[in-house]
Amino acid sequence: MTPLRWAVDLVLIAAGVVSVLFEPTSIAIHSVVGLVFAGAVGPHLWNRRAWIRGTARRLWQRRRLARVLRWNLAQAVVLFILVVAVTVSGLWDWLDVPTKIRWHAISSVILIAVAVWHAWTRRDWLLRRRPRAQRPESPLAPESPASESPAPGRR
Numbered sequence: 775m776t777p778l779r780w781a782v783d784l785v786l787i788a789a790g791v792v793s794v795l796f797e798p799t800s801i802a803i804h805s806v807v808g809l810v811f812a813g814a815v816g817p818h819l820w821n822r823r824a825w826i827r828g829t830a831r832r833l834w835q836r837r838r839l840a841r842v843l844r845w846n847l848a849q850a851v852v853l854f855i856l857v858v859a860v861t862v863s864g865l866w867d868w869l870d871v872p873t874k875i876r877w878h879a880i881s882s883v884i885l886i887a888v889a890v891w892h893a894w895t896r897r898d899w900l901l902r903r904r905p906r907a908q909r910p911e912s913p914l915a916p917e918s919p920a921s922e923s924p925a926p927g928r929r
Contacts, residue, residue, distance in 0.1 A: 779821045785814045790889060794882075805868060812861040815854075826850075849892055856885040 789811035796803040819826065829847055832839055839847065863878035 782814060782817045782821055786811060786818055787893065789814060790886070794886065805864070808861070808864055812857060815857050819854075849888070849895075853885070853888055853892060856881055856888060860885050 789807050793804050793807040793811055796807065829839070829843065832843075859881040860878060863881055866873070867878045
């Protein structure tokens, strides 16, 4: 794991926590840090492009996905949809458009729960800055723990 990938993950975690902590006290800090969080999703996904490409290729070829890979794909899709929903609803609230349902608050609580679960299931990988000794660095080694089953052509 490169330091840049690790830094992007730390920015996501820190921005999420700071945004939640400052929401009741400073809506300006909450908004700016929330936008930093939303902006850090792009580099996070870019760092996981090999996993995304491999999973998309398996789906395109209509190959069966392993149970763990299906779960990870579902989790990634839900996270992406929630980040978009929270960002759009937050911008909508920022414009002072009256709504009957508090979309931003509801989607934020769901995003926090799913993001905590996402980080928890990857905690070993987040805490490890370099590959383990039993996993030698080779082009055959999987790029992320989310791809429990090897990507196509990596057997």
